[in-house]
Amino acid sequence: MDLYKIGIKLFVTNPQAVRLRDFIPVFHGWIQQQKIAGHQLIDVHDYSHVHNGPGILLVAHEGNFSMDQEGGRLGLFYYRKRPLEGGFEANLKSVTQTALQACTLLESEPKLDGLKFNTKEILVLTNDRLLAPNDAGARTKLEPVIARTLGKTALAPQSADPRERLAFMVTRS
Amino acid sequence: MTWKEKLAEKLPRTLADEIDVYETQLELRKLGKIDEKLFAETRLRRGAYGQRYDNGQRYDGVKTQRLQFPATTLTKGPDTMWDAPGMQRIKIPFGGLTPSQLETLADCAEEYSDSILHVTTRQDFQLHFVHIEDTPSLMRRLAASGITTREACGNSVRNVTACPLAGVCRTEAFDVTPYAKATAFFLLGHPDTQDFGRKFKVAFSGCEHEACGLVNMHDLGALAMTRDGKRGFRLYIGGGLGPVPYQAKVFADFVPEEELLPTAQAVSRVFARLGEKQNRARARIKFLVAKLGVEEFKRLVDEERKILPPDPRWTAFIPEAHGFKETALKSPSSLNGQAKPEGYKAWAETNVYQQLQPGYAVVTISLPIGDLTSSQARHLADFARKYCGENIRTTVEQNLVFRWVAEKDLPELYRELKTIGLGEFGAGTILDVVACPGTDTCKLGIASSRGLARELRKRLADQYFTMDAAVRGLRIKLSGCFNSCGQHHLADIGFYGNSRTLGNRKVPHFQVLLGGKWLDNAGSYGLAIGSVPSRNVPVVVERITKRFVKERRGDESFQDFIARIGKAESRKMLEDLMEVPAYEKDAAFYSDWGDPREFTMGDMGMGECAGEVVSRIDFDLQAAERLCFEAQLKLEAKDLAGADALAYKSMLQAAQGLVKELWYDVPNDSEVIVKEFRARLFEPKLFWDRFAGGKFAQDFFRRHENPPSRYDHDEVHRLIEESQLFIEAAHACADKLREQKAAQLSQVLK
Numbered sequence: 001m002d003l004y005k006i007g008i009k010l011f012v013t014n015p016q017a018v019r020l021r022d023f024i025p026v027f028h029g030w031i032q033q034q035k036i037a038g039h040q041l042i043d044v045h046d047y048s049h050v051h052n053g054p055g056i057l058l059v060a061h062e063g064n065f066s067m068d069q070e071g072g073r074l075g076l077f078y079y080r081k082r083p084l085e086g087g088f089e090a091n092l093k094s095v096t097q098t099a100l101q102a103c104t105l106l107e108s109e110p111k112l113d114g115l116k117f118n119t120k121e122i123l124v125l126t127n128d129r130l131l132a133p134n135d136a137g138a139r140t141k142l143e144p145v146i147a148r149t150l151g152k153t154a155l156a157p158q159s160a161d162p163r164e165r166l167a168f169m170v171t172r173s
Numbered sequence: 174m175t176w177k178e179k180l181a182e183k184l185p186r187t188l189a190d191e192i193d194v195y196e197t198q199l200e201l202r203k204l205g206k207i208d209e210k211l212f213a214e215t216r217l218r219r220g221a222y223g224q225r226y227d228n229g230q231r232y233d234g235v236k237t238q239r240l241q242f243p244a245t246t247l248t249k250g251p252d253t254m255w256d257a258p259g260m261q262r263i264k265i266p267f268g269g270l271t272p273s274q275l276e277t278l279a280d281c282a283e284e285y286s287d288s289i290l291h292v293t294t295r296q297d298f299q300l301h302f303v304h305i306e307d308t309p310s311l312m313r314r315l316a317a318s319g320i321t322t323r324e325a326c327g328n329s330v331r332n333v334t335a336c337p338l339a340g341v342c343r344t345e346a347f348d349v350t351p352y353a354k355a356t357a358f359f360l361l362g363h364p365d366t367q368d369f370g371r372k373f374k375v376a377f378s379g380c381e382h383e384a385c386g387l388v389n390m391h392d393l394g395a396l397a398m399t400r401d402g403k404r405g406f407r408l409y410i411g412g413g414l415g416p417v418p419y420q421a422k423v424f425a426d427f428v429p430e431e432e433l434l435p436t437a438q439a440v441s442r443v444f445a446r447l448g449e450k451q452n453r454a455r456a457r458i459k460f461l462v463a464k465l466g467v468e469e470f471k472r473l474v475d476e477e478r479k480i481l482p483p484d485p486r487w488t489a490f491i492p493e494a495h496g497f498k499e500t501a502l503k504s505p506s507s508l509n510g511q512a513k514p515e516g517y518k519a520w521a522e523t524n525v526y527q528q529l530q531p532g533y534a535v536v537t538i539s540l541p542i543g544d545l546t547s548s549q550a551r552h553l554a555d556f557a558r559k560y561c562g563e564n565i566r567t568t569v570e571q572n573l574v575f576r577w578v579a580e581k582d583l584p585e586l587y588r589e590l591k592t593i594g595l596g597e598f599g600a601g602t603i604l605d606v607v608a609c610p611g612t613d614t615c616k617l618g619i620a621s622s623r624g625l626a627r628e629l630r631k632r633l634a635d636q637y638f639t640m641d642a643a644v645r646g647l648r649i650k651l652s653g654c655f656n657s658c659g660q661h662h663l664a665d666i667g668f669y670g671n672s673r674t675l676g677n678r679k680v681p682h683f684q685v686l687l688g689g690k691w692l693d694n695a696g697s698y699g700l701a702i703g704s705v706p707s708r709n710v711p712v713v714v715e716r717i718t719k720r721f722v723k724e725r726r727g728d729e730s731f732q733d734f735i736a737r738i739g740k741a742e743s744r745k746m747l748e749d750l751m752e753v754p755a756y757e758k759d760a761a762f763y764s765d766w767g768d769p770r771e772f773t774m775g776d777m778g779m780g781e782c783a784g785e786v787v788s789r790i791d792f793d794l795q796a797a798e799r800l801c802f803e804a805q806l807k808l809e810a811k812d813l814a815g816a817d818a819l820a821y822k823s824m825l826q827a828a829q830g831l832v833k834e835l836w837y838d839v840p841n842d843s844e845v846i847v848k849e850f851r852a853r854l855f856e857p858k859l860f861w862d863r864f865a866g867g868k869f870a871q872d873f874f875r876r877h878e879n880p881p882s883r884y885d886h887d888e889v890h891r892l893i894e895e896s897q898l899f900i901e902a903a904h905a906c907a908d909k910l911r912e913q914k915a916a917q918l919s920q921v922l923k
């Protein structure tokens with residue numbers, strides 16, 4: 001099976017404009033209306049007490065959405081948990097589209113007061129140490145596909161620590 | 174490549190085989206070739222648990238939604254959808270953990286869960302939102318690092334717990350670590366532990382007066398002792414929290430170390446043979462011990478012990494246990510007046526414990542409500558390698574400890590912990606609020622224990638430095654329901670979730686329990702004072718603690734203070750906080766902490782008789798609650814007969830109130846009330862808890878049919894607890910009756 005456990009994080013440009021817990025009622029509202037296509041949205045979890053953690057988590061069967069604070073930067077992090085049909089490139093496209101859809105929805109939330117995402121800087125993360133360990137081999141294999149799919153101007157591998165997940169910061173023009 | 178192939182060489186054969194078998198069963202279930210009940214017990218025995226909403230339904234604040242999972246008919250247990258996210262419990266015997274195990278846990282949390290590792294009150298880890306099909310790989314990865322999930326749930330021997338200070342404690346008789354480990358692995362998968370009617374919990378403690386091991390609240394508790402220079406244990410049997418807490422009884426004053434495992438085995442055999450199997454609610458060993466009496470139970474165990482075929486494992490571990498010594502990473506050293514970072518003093522006061530071994534300390538890493546991220550876990554693994562080596566443990570207060578930290582490293586370790594947000598002070602204080610998962614993920618949760626814990630932690634942290642020292646030392650523990658996973662009975666101030674109906678809306682509440690004793694290995698349990706709306710709990714805590722500070726006499730403990738002012742006065746102090754404002758006045762009371770959904774059943778709606786109408790049944794149940802409370806007062810005054818009578822009367826009153834809903838003219842005759850209650854409410858399963866079944870009604874029937882001829886304090890105490898739960902169940906039943914009525918009415922109006 002091709003790699004489908006992919007995570008995409010888009011960063012909030014104006015984090016001072018929102019309070020983390022403001023996302024709780026918003027995500028509950030999304031569940032009421034099942035706002036994300038192709039996803040069974042299930043529940044909301046408050047991890048605001050955890051330092052640089054998943055913040056507020058919207059659990060779906062297919063994958064989770066969180067207003068994530070990893071690395072001290074607030075952003076929408078979507079990671080796929082259930083299999084997708086395609087190869088890595090198609091899967092990456094699909095996951096990115098879902099993440100972008102979630103960001104667009106959040107930006108249009110009246111309760112979130114002008115929240116904005118930076119779509120020029122995207123964190124791509126593979127969440128599967130078996131199929132994509134954080135090593136040179138996997139990096140070389142995935143880099144061109146990510147570049148092609150997301151249209152980069154720069155692509156920076158993140159931590160070289162082999163324990164960490166393989167991740168790239170993609171900067172787009 | 175799969176994890177199975179990748180780890181083939183690394184997995185111990187037996188563990189690999191077990192997981193292969195489990196994976197095959199999972200595949201068979203997918204093909205419909207294994208019954209769902211059988212598969213449910215299979216996965217539970219491997220720690221794969223259900224989670225809230227796994228029946229495929231969730232109230233979204235407006236309506237109850239049917240969750241559309243891809244596998245529409247496949248289930249992983251009765252009423253449990255295959256695709257619904259589940260919880261994986263991971264056993265950590267005596268809480269002992271190495272840095273590489275912590276890293277494996279971190280990886281699994283990221284890839285299968287939500288990047289959160291949750292430490293439980295049994296020193297386990299839990300991962301949430303795990304798909305059942307990911308569990309075999311998850312288990313293999315854990316097994317490759319020496320961790321098993323076997324028998325983490327189900328009717329089995331659960332994680333064997335022990336003091337996190339074992340081996341480094343200044344007051345222990347000896348290090349219980351190797352004994353806890355030997356017991357855990359001896360009983361794991363043992364043929365004599367496979368046929369229990371319910372779970373079985375074992376704990377070890379190194380000394381009598383500290384809390385760490387909590388042996389008094391365990392099915393089997395072992396307290397280290399030496400006699401004539403020989404090691405052994407005082408064994409306790411039949412303790413437990415749960416809906417009705419039982420203090421364990423002393424089973425044997427001194428069991429020599431070589432008899433520890435055979436005795437545990439003989440106890441297991443007797444429990445498996447004679448323990449209740451049909452009625453889950455009475456299947457814990459505490460009920461068997463109470464039924465037989467501890468002497469008779471012991472006689473049966475002794476008989477069984479005599480016929481056990483000898484097993485070399487009973488004593489094989491003993492030489493190793495005597496030689497057991499953890500390796501410190503660094504030489505002992507002292508602080509020697511070195512510069513301390515800001516905040517260090519407050520942290521060191523609460524989170525550092527001077528070991529028995531000079532020059533070393535135990536550092537408690539406070540985890541907010543037991544949570545840490547995968548990233549924090551990896552950093553902690555690095556810090557452990559730098560400061561304490563393999564010596565990490567989880568605690569039953571949902572924290573982690575680093576043992577064998579050289580004292581001179583303390584400031585640097587503190588600095589590093591702060592960089593990852595884990596330099597919080599307050600371990601073992603009022604800030605260290607313990608909470609079970611509650612409505613966040615637990616199927617049985619009634620109220621949001623974690624939401625409330627978050628709120629309390631925040632408020633208390635703001636006040637910490639202006640608080641009286643006596644208040645700082647109090648413990649708060651929360652459970653989302655009466656099942657006590659948050660160990661609320663043992664807290665100075667404990668709470669468990671319940672709900673009340675006002676008009677036709679439900680309001681999340683917490684029952685307040687005061688004066689439980691954490692020390693002396695869970696020395697005594699708190700008694701219920703009354704139920705308050707969840708929104709008022711922070712004010713409850715503030716009011717109680719203020720009063721304690723104001724009226725405390727000298728060094729009086731909180732337990733003594735509560736005993737002195739008495740339960741009536743305690744209740745009086747909180748009475749106004751038991752009131753719920755009208756919805757129109759303050760709608761916040763009608764939702765739970767951190768959850769904007771209205772705390773109500775979606776299909777109840779607003780009826781014609783909406784408004785502030787209090788129905789007759791509510792008055793009856795209120796009267797029953799009052800009687801139950803008065804029973805507690807009698808017990809406090811040592812009037813056992815009076816307490817027993819009132820507790821029984823409270824159940825009778827609640828039962829009568831319910832029967833009246835169906836037969837208004839039910840007479841004040843206890844025989845008739847019981848008969849009618851049985852026929853109209855119990856047998857049609859209207860008075861029926863989804864999980865506890867008919868237990869609460871059976872408690873009532875038992876007391877009705879067998880009034881005591883002599884009174885025993887523990888028995889009466891238990892009856893009061895039972896009556897409390899009976900009244901809780903009566904509230905739930907009243908709601909059901911209301912729903913029935915509303916449905917009938919709407920049919921008529923159609």
Ligand code: SF4
Pocket residue numbers: 609610611612615616617618619652653654655656657658659
């Ligand atoms: S106490 Fe109740 S709500 Fe909390 S974990 Fe246990 S069963 Fe669930």
